[in-house]
Amino acid sequence: MSAHTIYDCAVLGSVIRYSDGTAKPPVRFRKKLSTWESRNGSGRLIKKEPPRSRATYTSPACFTLHEGDLGGGGVIVVSVRRTWSVESDLRFQIVERPAIGMVRVLQDVGDSPELLHLARDREAAERWLASNTYSRAYLDEVTADEVGADVIEGRAAA
Numbered sequence: 001m002s003a004h005t006i007y008d009c010a011v012l013g014s015v016i017r018y019s020d021g022t023a024k025p026p027v028r029f030r031k032k033l034s035t036w037e038s039r040n041g042s043g044r045l046i047k048k049e050p051p052r053s054r055a056t057y058t059s060p061a062c063f064t065l066h067e068g069d070l071g072g073g074g075v076i077v078v079s080v081r082r083t084w085s086v087e088s089d090l091r092f093q094i095v096e097r098p099a100i101g102m103v104r105v106l107q108d109v110g111d112s113p114e115l116l117h118l119a120r121d122r123e124a125a126e127r128w129l130a131s132n133t134y135s136r137a138y139l140d141e142v143t144a145d146e147v148g149a150d151v152i153e154g155r156a157a158a
Contacts, residue, residue, distance in 0.1 A: 001091065001092045001093060001094070002086075002091070002092065003063075003084050003085065003087065003088040003090065003092055004061075004086040004087075005092070006045075006063060006092045006094070007048055007061050007062075007063050007086045009094070010045050010063075010094050010097075011045070011097060011098065011142075012045055012046065012047070012048070012098075012104055012106070012113070012115045013044065013045065013097070013098035013102065013115055013118045013142070014044070014045045014094050014095075014096065014097050014098065015042060015043070015044055015045075015094075015095040015096040016042060016044075016045050016065055016092055016093065016094060016095065017041070017042040017092070017093045017095050018039075018040065018041060018042065018065075018084070018090045018091065018092050018093075019039070019040045019090060019091050019092075019093075020036075020039040020040060020089075020090055020091070021091060022036065022039075022040075024036055024040070039090060041067060041082075042065075042067070042095060043065030043066050043067040043068075043080075043081075043082065044065060044066045044115070044118070045063060045064075045065060045115070046064050046065065046066045046081070046114055046115040046116075047063065047064040047109075047112060047113075047114045047115065048061070048062075048063045048112055049061060049062050049063070049064075049110070049112055050111055050112065052111075059085075060085050060086050060087050061085075061086045062083050062084060062085045062086065063083070063084055063086075064081050064083045064084075064114075065081065065082050065083075065084070066079065066080070066081050066115075067080040067081065068080050098118060098142045099142065100142055100143065100144050101120075101121060101141070101142065102118060102119065102120055102121070102141070102142045103118075103119045103120075103121060103122050103124070103125035103139050103140065103141050103142070104117075104118055104119075104125075104139070104140045104141075104142065105117040105118075105119065105125050105128060105134075105137055105138075105139060105140075106137065106138055106139075106140050107134050107136050107137045107138075108136050108138075109136075113140075116132070116134060116137060117129075117132070122139065122141065125139050126139070
């Protein structure tokens with residue numbers, strides 16, 4: 001799939017894989033492997049931003065994937081996120097969609113919501129929100145209608 005298709009079809013909380021189609025180089029080639037890893041990976045879709053037009057600049061629509069957190073002892077030091085434009089030349093694939101009954105903890109930031117946490121149910125989402133206070137956070141449950149629309153419109157995970 002193209003980046004534009006991911007922007008249009010994937011829902012927040014989906015796991016997305018991206019690739020440039022090249023083979024992974026051997027570990028002994030550290031620089032080549034590092035470059036390959038920057039263009040091949042996966043993450044959870046946490047934000048989709050519409051295109052913006054300013055007086056001196058126009059940016060295309062984009063989406064952000066959360067690839068993981070670095071830290072220890074329950075303390076997150078760095079959150080690894082990558083933002084891709086819909087004009088990206090990489091190939092994308094929806095690996096997993098949120099299941100019915102899961103609850104997204106979202107926060108309004110700018111023009112679109114950002115996924116803060118994906119919980120297995122409402123109780124778990126409320127517990128997470130109680131221990132992680134955000135001023136504009138709200139809960140959004142994944143419904144059967146949302147999952148059904150994906151199947152009807154042919155957006156099932158590949």
